[in-house]
Every structure is written in structure tokens, then in C-alpha cells.
Amino acid sequence: MPRFSLIVIGFALLALYVFTAAPSIGFEDSVFLTLSCLNADIAHAPGYPLYALACYPFANIPGIDPAIGAMLFSALCAAMACVVLALIIYQLSGCIIVAWGGAVLYGVSATFWSQGNIQEVYALNALLFLTAFYLALRLRDVPQSPKLMVALFFVCALGLSNHWPLFVLAGVALPLVLWSVRKSAWRVLCHPQTLAATVTAIALGLLPYAYLVWRAHHPVAYLGVPFAPNDWESFWQIVSRQVHFASDKHGGAGVADKIAFLQFVGHRVLWGEIGVLGGILAVIGFLRQWRLLSLSLATALTVMFLTGTVILIWRLDVLYDALQEQIFSVYPLLPYAVVCVWSALAFAGRRYYQFAPVICAVLALGLNFSANDRRQHTLAEDGIRAFFDVLPAGGWIPYPSQFKFAKYLQITENIRPDVAVLPAPNPYVFEVYYAGPRLYAPNTLAYENEVRAVNVYARHNALCYNVFVLFDASWQSDEHLLFSCLSEKRRVVNHPAVVVWLRRLINSDYPLNDQRAREFTGKAIEDATRTMLQLRARLQLPEQWRELLSETRQTPHGLLAEVEFLRDKTDLLISRRRVDEMATLAASGMLSRRNQARLLSALGDLYAAVSPRNEDLLSTAIKHHAAAAALLPDAQSAVVQRALSFYREEKLFAEEQQLIARYGTALFEHVQN
Known part of the structure; x- marks a missing residue:
């Protein structure tokens, strides 16, 4: 396949991702991962050590926001993944036009595009697996090549160092790709020199996990896990994702939820990702693959699709709703690549119809542009800046959804160094915050003991806290709209900056085309409504707050706060x-x-x-x-x-x-x- 065409595809998609990226941090896990990139730190389970190391140079490009640098890394990985997919389709079909069309179609598909212009690990995962798949295809053609064998195992090991659960699910298809040449490949692998080189390559590919342990014993600027992997037990809990078991399994989830997720995936495959035309082409391509490809290759593609959709859904026990839809939608990213391969194969070899994938890609670009255009997505940063504008000096204990954004701005821009951004009433965090940023074992104190320690701390330090933290009833406080500060006299403090920001949320001034933004917005409105209702019951509200309360009560989350308050x-x-x-x-x-x-x-x-x-x-x-x-x-x-x-x-x-x-x-x- 001509290299110039691959370069054009890569640069065009890279430009698209950069053009539609958000100007700073956003939702999902972008804050955790940007901080991980910035300091090559440990992210949340399973740690993503390869991502932290590979992204580090991008987040530290002089003169740009670390979030933009981390986004550039995702964009580059996504563009390169599409280039590799073009090589795969060309290897399967022998047709340049359908290879172009299938690769670009994947690049502008709804979910893959959404991961190419934010700070996330999924674009890197797609790049590594598609590279492994392409190497397996090449090894199928040249089974006597020890270099290809070693390269394949090295890339697979790198994939396991990034997002091993999704890589393993899709990786079941790789042996099927090599099934027809299994005897020749096995003889090459068993050669002493090749075997030694393969073992070395696997060890090098998994080496980032050793870095993860090493990093846990050095100062960490931000830790996205409840404890550091500084012993074998904690290391296994993080790498095996045991700390996420509770979020992966919701009590009460059953077969009906699994069926709902299957219906959702079916919708995404048939028209949600690449449009109705793309879905039709995928169905045709799925049927044609059994004639165009060998049985083992067609089976490999089918298994790759099923393991990342049906098998994954059946293993998860998650309650189905719109938010879980959005969270789950990124998991089948590799099956969506298979869908694009099938779309490309639909008319491969048909002279007058081979442009169908290209036409489908153009249509998908138009269909998915508005949903993935993040240029105005500043909700997370704007909210935290509104808080920082009005916070008095002292310690601040925000609720978790605010903490990560506040911590990011403090680390990257040194905003309000007079304010200690803390994740919870947690004396262990107090201790390490003032002793240094070295974080190790989790705090095991009961909540009552934490609150008692916070009260002791507050007698000697200025302290602001979320209004719902249960402090000693003897404390008086200044009641701000979404937080309180300990003081000698209880009074209401009106901060117009926060009021203006909340009113913008109420009027949907921000683009809320994703459920995470809706949840963040709703949580802020809910907390503000509950705060104003509580204060109205015992204090005189400022006029501006009374007007704001009448507006928040008309929103779904404001209504929820009012109903629970009255209850x-x-x-x-x-x-x-x-x-x-x-x-x-x-x-x-x-x-x-x-x-x-x-x-x-x-x-x-x-x-x-x-x-x-x-x-x-x-x-x-x-x-x-x-x-x-x-x-x-x-x-x-x-x-x-x-x-x-x-x-x-x-x-x-x-x-x-x-x-x-x-x-x-x-x-x-x-x-x-």
C-alpha cells in the first residue's frame, strides 16, 4: 500500500482530532490520566504504567497546557491506529480504495473519534492491538520469520501493560489468525534463539509494571487509587482491578440489564457508530467474509467482535441506564474496528461499488461531528475557577466530583496556593499534605474518627469544607453557596461568581450532549438547592439566592433535592x-x-x-x-x-x-x- 496515502490518512485524522478537542480538562478520566501523564504517576487501577510513561513527554511540552499535551498523545495514537487498520484491510482485501474507506470510517466513527480528542487510554489500546493483529497477518504469510514472531509477542506484552482486560478479550482472536500456519509458527518459536528473544521481548513489554512498583515508593503528585502498589498484595489488587469490582458489579443487575446492553450494542453497530449505510455494509461484509477470507481469518474477526461485546456484557453485572451506556460504549472499541473491516469488505473487488466505504466515511463524519466537537466543553474548568474565585484562605474539603479538577488546577497552574485542596475529611491526607505529597497505605480510620480529627485540626488552622460534612455542632460557620468556612459567627455569604455559574448550568449554557456532563451539572444544582433549602429553614437567604432557589427547584436535580429535603x-x-x-x-x-x-x-x-x-x-x-x-x-x-x-x-x-x-x-x- 502506498506510504503517501497512509501519511495523508494519518495527518488528516490527527488534524481532525486536534481541531475538535476541548481547550482543557474534561470529564471521564481525563483529570486522573492527565496528572498521570504530567508526572508519570500511577493512574487508577490497573495503573496504566505504559500509558503514563509514553504520555509523559507530551504532557510536558513547554508552553502548552498538560491536558492539551495528553490529548495530543491520544490523537496521535488514534491516527496511527487508523493507519494500521488501513494496512490490515489492504492485507485482507488487496484493494487500496476500500482500505482507505474502512480506515477513515473507523477514525470518524462516533466512539473512536470521542477517544481520539480527549486524554484517555483507549486509543493507545486500539493502536497496540491492531498492530498485533497486523503482525499476526504478516506472520501468517511468512511463518518462518523470527523477527515477526518476536515483534508480535513484544507488542502483545505492551498491550497487557496498558489495558490488559480489553486486550485479553480481543487477543483470543490472534491464535485463530495463525491457525493455518500453527505448525510452522510453533517450530520457529521453539528455536532456542527465537525463544530466548521472545521471552526477552515479553519481559521488556511487561517492564512498565515494575516501574509502577518503583513509582509507588517515590513522591507522587496525585494518586488515582486508594493505595499505592508497594507490596505484592496491593500490587495484585490494583493490577487485577479488584478495587473496581464494586463498580463493575451492581447489586440487583440481572439478565434484563444484559439484554438491554446487547440491544444498545446492536444499535451502535447497525447505525449508531457509522450510520445506517455503514451498518448495512457491515452486515453484507460479515456475510461476504466467509467467501473472501479463509475460515480461520473470518472466525478470528467474528470472535474478536463477540468477545468485546457479548462475552464482555455477560461478564459484567451493571444496571442499565443512559449513564452506564456512555461508560460502556468505549469498551467495544475493538469490535467497532471489526465492524469497519466488515464494511470495507462488503464490496471489496467490486469495481463500481468499492467507493461505498469512502461515501459511508463522509456521511459518518457529518453525523458524528457535533457530538464529538468539544471546542466549547469548558464546564469542568469553569466550575472550579468559579469556586477558586470566591474561596477564602484556608483548607477546603470539596466533594469528590470537584476535588480532582481543583487538584489539577492547583498542580498545573498553582492557583490559590493558600487553599489546601483535600479529597475528604481525612486526617491521613492532612498529615501527608503538610508533610509532603508522599502517599502510601490507605487510611483505615472510621468516619467518626476522621471527623473528630478534622475538628482538632480546625482549632489550629483555617478550614473551609463542603456544607454536608458532619462537623462538631458547636462550630459556627460562614455559609457559602456550595461550601462553608468555620468562623466565630454563623452568617450567610453571597458570592455572585458561584451564583452566575449555577445560573449558566440551569439555563444549559454548556453543551450537555453526554451523560457525564449532565451528572456533573445535576450534582452541582442538587447540592446548591439542598444548601439553600437548609439555610432557608434557619437563616435569612440573600435575595439573589431566593431567586436562584426558585429556578433550581424547576430542574430535575433541584426537584430531587427538594423532595428529599421535605421528606x-x-x-x-x-x-x-x-x-x-x-x-x-x-x-x-x-x-x-x-x-x-x-x-x-x-x-x-x-x-x-x-x-x-x-x-x-x-x-x-x-x-x-x-x-x-x-x-x-x-x-x-x-x-x-x-x-x-x-x-x-x-x-x-x-x-x-x-x-x-x-x-x-x-x-x-x-x-x-
Whole structure:
């Protein structure tokens, strides 16, 4: 295949990714990974040591934001992955036009594009695996080549040093590629010199994990894991992703959720990634591959697709909703490459139809541009800068969704060095923060002991904290909109900068075409609403806050905060009309599955609290509690426990027995404990 055409494809896609990138940090794991690149530090499990080392030079390019440098690394990896895919398609089809079309189609597909213009590990993973696949194809043609054999194992080892779970899932296809030449390849591998070189290559490829352990014993600027891998047990917990088991398995997730994820993947394959035309071409290509390719190659592509979709979905136990859709969508990145290969093979060898993948790529570019144009995505940075503008000197303990962004700006721009950005009321972090940034074993103190230590700390240091941290009741504080500062006198402090920022969120001034941005925005609105409701119950709100409160209460997350606030205020009287109004708003709001369950559960309690009570109100309350429990079918979830408590308080024996029958002994044992 002409090298000039490969260079054109690579540079065109690289320019596209850079042009559509965000100007700074964004959501997903971009903050963790940018900090990992900046200092070659440990990222969250499984550590991604290869990514940290390879990205380090890019994040440290003089004169540019480290986030931009880390994005450039992702963009380069994504563009190179498409170049390798072009070589793969050309190797399979022998047609230059379809190789161009399939490679560019993958480059502008919805999910792959989204990983090429942010700070993430998936573009590097795609590059490494596609390179391994191409080397396997070359080795299939020249099975006597020891150099290709050694190179293949070296690239596979590098892939395991980056994102081993996804690499292993797709890697099942590599032996199938070599199946027809397995005897020749085995003889080459067993040659003493080749075997020694292969073992050395594997060791070198896995060497970044040794760096991960070495890095854990040196000062770390930011740690995205709860502990450092400074012994074999902690090393295995991080590398094996045991620390993520809770997030990979949601209580109550079942077959219905798996089927929903399969339907989602089917939608992405048929038209969500590359458009309807691309999906049609993929189906045709899947059928044609059994005639165009050898049985082992066609099987390899099919297995590569299935392991990253069906098998992966069946292994995960995750509740299905829009947010989980977005989180999961990046996992089948390699199966989407297979889809583009199939699209390219649909009319390979057909003179007048071989431009179909090229036409499909042009259409996909137009379809996916708006969703992946991140040039205006400044939500995360703008929010933190608004906080920094109004924070007085002292320690600040924000909630986790804010901490990582604040820490990033402090490290990269030295913003507000007079403010200590801390992740939680955690005396261990206090100690290491002022002794130095060396982080090792996790803090094991109980929450009550942490709060007690924080109170001791606050007697000798200025301290600002999130308004929901349970400090000693004797402390007075200045009540700011999303945080409080300990002081001698309790008062409300009006900060216009934060009010302006929240109003922009309410009016959807930011592009919110992804669920992570919606969650971040909703969390800020929810916390602000709850803060204002709490303060209104005991203090006089500034006029600007009263106006803001009336606006936040009309948003889905503001409504959630208000309903839960009223539910917990048992001394308040509420009318049936007001509860009906909130129920109407709840039906039209866009909330995640968990938040929708929280809202329905709180509405159930509110309907039961309306006075005077009647059968209609009781049946409505039962309906809402049942709907909440159905959304989060986990015996230990708060909404299920609240439903059980409600049924017992109201002596609704039939409903209680139905709930126990649905969840079995797990619910009963949890209640007894």
C-alpha cells in the first residue's frame, strides 16, 4: 500500500482530532490520566504504567497546557491506529480504495473519534492491538520469520501493560489468525534463539509494571487509587482491578440489564457508530467474509467482535441506564474496528461499488461531528475557577466530583496556593499534605474518627469544607453557596461568581450532549438547592439566592433535592397539590436510574405524609415505592430498604411479603442485621 496515502490518512485524522478537542480538562478520566501523564504517576487501577510513561513527554511540552499535551498523545495514537487498520484491510482485501474507506470510517466513527480528542487510554489500546493483529497477518504469510514472531509477542506484552482486560478479550482472536500456519509458527518459536528473544521481548513489554512498583515508593503528585502498589498484595489488587469490582458489579443487575446492553450494542453497530449505510455494509461484509477470507481469518474477526461485546456484557453485572451506556460504549472499541473491516469488505473487488466505504466515511463524519466537537466543553474548568474565585484562605474539603479538577488546577497552574485542596475529611491526607505529597497505605480510620480529627485540626488552622460534612455542632460557620468556612459567627455569604455559574448550568449554557456532563451539572444544582433549602429553614437567604432557589427547584436535580429535603423534614406540613405538582415535574425530568429511584422513593414518603390521609394517597405512595424498588432491584439498596420500612410502618403486610418474596433471604438477613 502506498506510504503517501497512509501519511495523508494519518495527518488528516490527527488534524481532525486536534481541531475538535476541548481547550482543557474534561470529564471521564481525563483529570486522573492527565496528572498521570504530567508526572508519570500511577493512574487508577490497573495503573496504566505504559500509558503514563509514553504520555509523559507530551504532557510536558513547554508552553502548552498538560491536558492539551495528553490529548495530543491520544490523537496521535488514534491516527496511527487508523493507519494500521488501513494496512490490515489492504492485507485482507488487496484493494487500496476500500482500505482507505474502512480506515477513515473507523477514525470518524462516533466512539473512536470521542477517544481520539480527549486524554484517555483507549486509543493507545486500539493502536497496540491492531498492530498485533497486523503482525499476526504478516506472520501468517511468512511463518518462518523470527523477527515477526518476536515483534508480535513484544507488542502483545505492551498491550497487557496498558489495558490488559480489553486486550485479553480481543487477543483470543490472534491464535485463530495463525491457525493455518500453527505448525510452522510453533517450530520457529521453539528455536532456542527465537525463544530466548521472545521471552526477552515479553519481559521488556511487561517492564512498565515494575516501574509502577518503583513509582509507588517515590513522591507522587496525585494518586488515582486508594493505595499505592508497594507490596505484592496491593500490587495484585490494583493490577487485577479488584478495587473496581464494586463498580463493575451492581447489586440487583440481572439478565434484563444484559439484554438491554446487547440491544444498545446492536444499535451502535447497525447505525449508531457509522450510520445506517455503514451498518448495512457491515452486515453484507460479515456475510461476504466467509467467501473472501479463509475460515480461520473470518472466525478470528467474528470472535474478536463477540468477545468485546457479548462475552464482555455477560461478564459484567451493571444496571442499565443512559449513564452506564456512555461508560460502556468505549469498551467495544475493538469490535467497532471489526465492524469497519466488515464494511470495507462488503464490496471489496467490486469495481463500481468499492467507493461505498469512502461515501459511508463522509456521511459518518457529518453525523458524528457535533457530538464529538468539544471546542466549547469548558464546564469542568469553569466550575472550579468559579469556586477558586470566591474561596477564602484556608483548607477546603470539596466533594469528590470537584476535588480532582481543583487538584489539577492547583498542580498545573498553582492557583490559590493558600487553599489546601483535600479529597475528604481525612486526617491521613492532612498529615501527608503538610508533610509532603508522599502517599502510601490507605487510611483505615472510621468516619467518626476522621471527623473528630478534622475538628482538632480546625482549632489550629483555617478550614473551609463542603456544607454536608458532619462537623462538631458547636462550630459556627460562614455559609457559602456550595461550601462553608468555620468562623466565630454563623452568617450567610453571597458570592455572585458561584451564583452566575449555577445560573449558566440551569439555563444549559454548556453543551450537555453526554451523560457525564449532565451528572456533573445535576450534582452541582442538587447540592446548591439542598444548601439553600437548609439555610432557608434557619437563616435569612440573600435575595439573589431566593431567586436562584426558585429556578433550581424547576430542574430535575433541584426537584430531587427538594423532595428529599421535605421528606426528611417530618415537622413540615405539605399539601396534596404541591406533592402532585412535584410528581408531574418528576415524570418529565431526565435523571439517571439511581436518581430516578431516589426521587420516586421520596415522593412515596411525601404522599404518605399528606394530611389528612386517605386510601388514594396510600395507594399512590405504595405505587411510588414499588417503582423505586423495581428500578434498583438490590436487597441492600436504600430505596428497597425504605420501601420495606414504609410497608412495616404502615402495616402493609401483603406488600411487605411481596417484597421479601422478590428479594428472598438477602433482604431478610440484611434487615435482621
